[in-house]
Amino acid sequence: MKYESQRVAMPYFIFALILFAGQIVFGLVLGLQYVVGDFLFPEIPFNVARMVHTNLLIVWLLFGFMGATYYMVPEEAQTELYSPLLAWILFWVFAVAGTLTILGYLFVDYATLADITMNKLLPTMGREFLEQPTITKIGIALVVVGFLFNIMMTALKGRKTVVNIVLITGLIGLAVLWLFSFYNPGNLATDKYFWWFVVHLWVEGVWELIMGAILAYVLIKITGVDREVIEKWLYVIIAMALITGIIGTGHHFFWIGPPEYWLWLGSIFSALEPLPFFMMVLFAFTMINRRKRNHPNKAATLWAMGTAVMAFLGAGVWGFLHTLAPVNYYTHGTQLTAAHGHMAFYGAYVMIVLTIISYAVPIMRGRPYGNSNTAQVVEMWGFWLMTISMVFITLFLTGAGILQIWLQRIPESGEALSFMATQDNISLFYWARMIAGCFFMAGLVVYFCSFFIKGQASFDEEVRGAAIQDV
Amino acid sequence: MAERFTKSMARNIYLGGSTFFILLFLVLTFDTQVRAMPERDNRDQLTEQVVRGKHVWENNNCVGCHSIMGEGAYFAPELANVFDRRGGGNSEVFKAYMNAWMNAMPTNVPGRRQMPQFNLTDQEIEDLSSFLEWTSKIDDNGWPPNIEG
Numbered sequence: 308m309k310y311e312s313q314r315v316a317m318p319y320f321i322f323a324l325i326l327f328a329g330q331i332v333f334g335l336v337l338g339l340q341y342v343v344g345d346f347l348f349p350e351i352p353f354n355v356a357r358m359v360h361t362n363l364l365i366v367w368l369l370f371g372f373m374g375a376t377y378y379m380v381p382e383e384a385q386t387e388l389y390s391p392l393l394a395w396i397l398f399w400v401f402a403v404a405g406t407l408t409i410l411g412y413l414f415v416d417y418a419t420l421a422d423i424t425m426n427k428l429l430p431t432m433g434r435e436f437l438e439q440p441t442i443t444k445i446g447i448a449l450v451v452v453g454f455l456f457n458i459m460m461t462a463l464k465g466r467k468t469v470v471n472i473v474l475i476t477g478l479i480g481l482a483v484l485w486l487f488s489f490y491n492p493g494n495l496a497t498d499k500y501f502w503w504f505v506v507h508l509w510v511e512g513v514w515e516l517i518m519g520a521i522l523a524y525v526l527i528k529i530t531g532v533d534r535e536v537i538e539k540w541l542y543v544i545i546a547m548a549l550i551t552g553i554i555g556t557g558h559h560f561f562w563i564g565p566p567e568y569w570l571w572l573g574s575i576f577s578a579l580e581p582l583p584f585f586m587m588v589l590f591a592f593t594m595i596n597r598r599k600r601n602h603p604n605k606a607a608t609l610w611a612m613g614t615a616v617m618a619f620l621g622a623g624v625w626g627f628l629h630t631l632a633p634v635n636y637y638t639h640g641t642q643l644t645a646a647h648g649h650m651a652f653y654g655a656y657v658m659i660v661l662t663i664i665s666y667a668v669p670i671m672r673g674r675p676y677g678n679s680n681t682a683q684v685v686e687m688w689g690f691w692l693m694t695i696s697m698v699f700i701t702l703f704l705t706g707a708g709i710l711q712i713w714l715q716r717i718p719e720s721g722e723a724l725s726f727m728a729t730q731d732n733i734s735l736f737y738w739a740r741m742i743a744g745c746f747f748m749a750g751l752v753v754y755f756c757s758f759f760i761k762g763q764a765s766f767d768e769e770v771r772g773a774a775i776q777d778v
Numbered sequence: 779m780a781e782r783f784t785k786s787m788a789r790n791i792y793l794g795g796s797t798f799f800i801l802l803f804l805v806l807t808f809d810t811q812v813r814a815m816p817e818r819d820n821r822d823q824l825t826e827q828v829v830r831g832k833h834v835w836e837n838n839n840c841v842g843c844h845s846i847m848g849e850g851a852y853f854a855p856e857l858a859n860v861f862d863r864r865g866g867g868n869s870e871v872f873k874a875y876m877n878a879w880m881n882a883m884p885t886n887v888p889g890r891r892q893m894p895q896f897n898l899t900d901q902e903i904e905d906l907s908s909f910l911e912w913t914s915k916i917d918d919n920g921w922p923p924n925i926e927g
Contacts, residue, residue, distance in 0.1 A: 341853070344891030349884065352894050353853050354842025418896070421837045433836025435850050469785075491836075493829035495909075496819040496916050497811065499849065535785055542788035549796035553803045562921035563847045566814040570919065572806070637923060640848030640856065720925040726855035727891075729926075 308670045310381040312388035317671050318398050319374030320664050324755070326367035326405070327657070331748055333360040338741040342734050351413070358412050358438045364652065365436065366405045369447075371660030372481075372517055373401075373454055376474060378667045379524050380458050384465025393457050397450050404446045408439055430491055434502060437488050444488055451482045469538035470524050473545060477516030484508050496564035507556045510656070511622075515548040515583060518618070518659045522587065525611050525666050531599035540590045547583035555580045558630050562639055570632040577630040581623030584615075584655075591615040603764035604669065604677030606686040606757075610662035613694060617654025625650055625701065637716045642733075643708030650701040653693075661690075661754075669763065679762030689754025696747035700740050707736035818917040831909025834902045843893070845927075847918055853891065856927025861907075861914035863925050869911060876907045 308314070336356045339346045347356070381388045388394060411420050417433075424440035426432045431441045439447070455478060462471050487504040523541040527534055557573025591612050602608065625647040629638040638644070665686065669677045677683065715729040724732065815821075835841070840857070841850035847858040864879075865872025880903050884892040898906070 340891070344889055345886075348892040349894055352843075352892070354839045354851070357842050357851055357853070358839065417839045417842075418837045426837065430833060430836065433833075433839050433841065435841050438839060438842070469789075493832055494819060494821060494824055495832060495846070495913055496815060498832075499847065500807075500811070500815075539783070539785040539788045542785065542792045546788065546792035546795050549792070550799055553796070553799040554806075556803070560810075562918045563849065564815060564819050564916045564918055565810045566818065567919060569810075636921060639921065640845045640850075640852060642852060645852055715926050716923050718924065723924045723926045725926055730891075 316378035386465035389460035474520035480513030614658035621650030646704035674763035682760035692750025831905035
C-alpha cells in the first residue's frame with residue numbers, strides 16, 4: 308500500500324463480507340422453503356427472504372466495488388484520495404441506510420413499509436431487485452454521486468491509467484443507469500422494458516467494465532506483466548462486452564411485449580456474449596503464464612483465475628444454454644434461469660470482489676507479500692468449497708429446470724402438469740441443492756477463518772522479481 | 779496478440795464499437811416504444827383501475843414469489859396468463875375466483891408452500907384482477923407455451 312488513504316477501503320470490505328454472510332443465511336432459508344413450504348411461515352415468508360437474499364447481494368457487491376475503487380484509484384493515480392473523510396461519511400450513511408432497509412424488510416410488513424416510506428409520492432417499490440423504498444433508492448443515488456465525486460477528484464489530479472479510466476467509466480454507467488429505477492410507469496410492458504436498463508445493463512454491461520478493471524489491476528500486481536499488454540487486453544475485453552451486451556439486452560425482450568425483431572437481435576448478440584468472458588479466461592491465464600514474478604500471495608492468484616473461469620461458465624456457458632429465442636420460449640422463467648443467475652453472479656461478481664479482497668486486505672493489514680502460508684491454504688480451502696458447492700447448486704438447479712420444462716412446458720395444455728404439481732415432482736433436486744448450499748456455507752466459514760490466522764508471507768527465493776515493486 | 783495490434787487500436791474498437799451500439803440501441807428503443815408498443819400492449823384498455831391494480835401488485839411484493847411474463851421469483855405460479863387459466867378468459871368468473879382465492883389464504887396445510895393473507899379490500903382485489911386481465915392481453919409473441927405458464 309503506497310498511500311495511506313487507500314486504507315479507507317478496509318471498512319467497505321469488512322462490511323461487504325458481513326452482508327455476504329447474511330446473504331448466504333437467507334439463501335439457506337429459501338432453499339429450505341423450496342422443500343418445506345411452510346418453514347418460518349408466517350414470520351418470514353418466501354418473498355421477504357428472497358428480497359433480503361437478493362438485496363444483500365446487490366448491496367454487498369456495491370460495497371465491494373466501492374472498496375476496490377478506494378483502494379485502486381489512489382495507487383493508480385499515484386496520489387492520496389481527495390477526501391478520506393467523505394469516504395468514511397458515505398460508508399456510514401450507506402451502511403446505516405442499507406441495514407435499516409433490510410431490517411425494514413424483515414420486521415415491517417411490505418405494504419406497511421411502502422406506506423410509511425411514502426411510496427405513493429413516487430412509486431418505485433415492488434419490482435424484482437428494485438424492492439428498496441424510494442427513499443433508499445434516493446439514498447443510494449446520493450451515496451454514489453458523492454463517491455464518484457471523491458473518486459474523480461482523485462483520478463483527475465493524478466496519473467490517468469487505463470485501469471482507472473475503465474473503472475470510473477463503469478461506475479459512472481452504474482450511476483446513470485440507476486436513474487431508470489425511478490421510472491415506473493403504469494404500463495407494465497413499458498415498466499419491464501426500462502427495468503432491464505438497470506438490471507441487464509448493469510450486470511451484462513457496465514459491471515463488466517468494473518470487473519475487467521479490477522481483474523486487470525490485480526493481474527498487473529501479481530504477475531508484473533507490462534502494463535501496456537494488460538491494458539490492450541482490457542480494451543479488447545470491454546469492447547467485446549459492450550458490442551455484444553448492449554443489443555444483447557434483447558434476449559430479455561422476447562416475451563414481455565416488444566416486437567418480433569428482438570427475437571433475432573437478442574438471440575444473435577447474446578449468443579456472442581460469452582466472448583468477453585472467454586477473453587477474460589485467456590487474459591488471466593496468459594498473463595499468469597507470462598508472469599515476470601512469482602507473487603507470494605498465491606490465494607489472490609487463485610481467485611483471479613477462478614473468477615475468470617467461473618464467470619465464463621456461469622455467465623457465458625449457462626447464459627448461452629438458454630439465450631436463443633426458440634430455446635428460451637421453453638426455458639424462460641424456469642429453474643434454469645435460477646441456475647444461470649447463481650453461477651453467473653458468483654463467478655463474475657462475488658469472485659472478483661473476493662479477488663481484490665484477497666490481494667488488498669493483507670497489504671492493508673501490513674502484510675505486503677500476502678498472508679502466511681497456513682492462512683492462504685485455509686483461504687484456498689474456502690475457495691474450493693464455495694466454488695465446487697456453487698457448481699453443484701447450479702447443476703442441481705439445471706436438473707430441476709430441465710425436468711420442469713419437460714413436465715410443465717413442453718406438453719400441450721391439458722396434458723402439462725400444473726406449476727405446483729411439477730414442483731412436487733422435482734423436489735429431490737431441491738433437496739440436493741439445499742445440501743450443496745450447506746457446503747457453500749461451510750466454505751464461507753472456512754474462508755472467514757482464514758482472516759484470523761496470524762503471520763505473513765515473506766519475500767522468498769521463489770520470487771523472480773520484486774513482488775511489491777511499483778508498476 | 780500480434781504486436782501490430784496496438785493498444786490504441788484496441789481503444790478505438792472499444793470507443794467506436796460501444797458508441798455505435800449505444801446509438802443503435804437508442805434507435806431501436808425509440809422504434810419499440812414509439813412505433814411498435816402501442817400496437818402490442820393494448821394500452822387503449824389501460825384504465826385507472828389497471829394502474830391501481832399494478833400498485834396493489836407492487837405494494838404487496840407479489841413478484842417476490844410469482845413470475846409475471848416469466849420474470850420474478852419461481853416459487854409460485856406464473857400470473858400473466860392466470861386470467862385465462864383460472865378465469866377462462868371471463869372477467870366476472872375471474873373476479874369471483876380472485877375473491878375466493880385471496881380470502882382463503884393461507885391454506886395452512888403443513889409442509890406446503892404458503893401464500894400470506896394480504897388483507898386486501900374488495901376494491902383492491904378487483905383492481906388487482908383488472909391488472910392481471912389487462913396483462914394477459916399484452917402481445918408477448920405467444921408466450922407461455924401452454925396454459926400452465
